[in-house]
Amino acid sequence: MQRTTKKAHRPAAAVCVAAMMVVACGGKERIAADPPTILASQDASAKAADAATPAAADASSVLPAPSPCPAEMVLVEGEYCPVVRQTCKRWMDPESSPYHEYRCAEYAPSVCLAARVHERFCIDREEYVKPGDALPLAGQSWTSAVAVCAGDGKRLCLESEWQFACEGEAMLPYPYGLSRDSTACNIDQMNLGKPGAGLRDLRASIKEYPRCLSPFGVHDMSGNVEEWATRDHATAPNRSTMKGAWWLPGKNTCRAATLGHGEIYEGPQVGVRCCKDT
Numbered sequence: 001m002q003r004t005t006k007k008a009h010r011p012a013a014a015v016c017v018a019a020m021m022v023v024a025c026g027g028k029e030r031i032a033a034d035p036p037t038i039l040a041s042q043d044a045s046a047k048a049a050d051a052a053t054p055a056a057a058d059a060s061s062v063l064p065a066p067s068p069c070p071a072e073m074v075l076v077e078g079e080y081c082p083v084v085r086q087t088c089k090r091w092m093d094p095e096s097s098p099y100h101e102y103r104c105a106e107y108a109p110s111v112c113l114a115a116r117v118h119e120r121f122c123i124d125r126e127e128y129v130k131p132g133d134a135l136p137l138a139g140q141s142w143t144s145a146v147a148v149c150a151g152d153g154k155r156l157c158l159e160s161e162w163q164f165a166c167e168g169e170a171m172l173p174y175p176y177g178l179s180r181d182s183t184a185c186n187i188d189q190m191n192l193g194k195p196g197a198g199l200r201d202l203r204a205s206i207k208e209y210p211r212c213l214s215p216f217g218v219h220d221m222s223g224n225v226e227e228w229a230t231r232d233h234a235t236a237p238n239r240s241t242m243k244g245a246w247w248l249p250g251k252n253t254c255r256a257a258t259l260g261h262g263e264i265y266e267g268p269q270v271g272v273r274c275c276k277d278t
Helices: 035-061 142-151 159-167
Strands: 073-080 088-091 104-107 117-124 226-230 240-243 274-276
Touching (some): 073 159, 159 226
Antiparallel strands (some): 073 117, 117 274, 226 240
């Protein structure tokens, strides 16, 4: 399938390999008896050493290319599919359950239905945590999330960027694979609270759920707190979307989106993750 280029391609990598030669000379008892042979060997050895030394020095001076992203961010680069078909092979809940057709136990491999687009950007490895706090920031609107990211010299992710960082080139429904794992991420919590009593705060520390990783190594993109993103090509007042869901038993997939809330909605379950251009 033909690919189109959205952003700059990755710079070509240079690989340097140094080879070292070791030349050994004969015993010292023969130096006086056969000087031409010994001197020739010594001369060849010296030339070989002179040739090898710069190569070894060059090899030792080659360092890995620095990351274009800050230390707390991950570089995401590859070919993103804008339109995907994802088919659930088996649901977790019976048809009588309120969660039927929300929680898919196993998906078939995803199918790309459009030309892929090259993506290259930085994304926060973790959900945003306010300095001094233990849990991800919550109670945020799209507007306040924009301000949080701007304060760090970043921006909210586009929805396409968020999805690609979550699913990878394999277009995984869940960041960790095709089959739902309620123990991998902070999802499928049932004791959500009582009517009129408010939502129970079941946020987890970013140090928990170490297996909740995307193919790019981004953490907690399914569950924990829902995350604001900006819809591609949208205009105010319809720029906002919420991604990843939260700790409830919902879809919790990379492509799922909550669009029913506007840009000023401040949910107790909604947090922030930022992106940055390379």
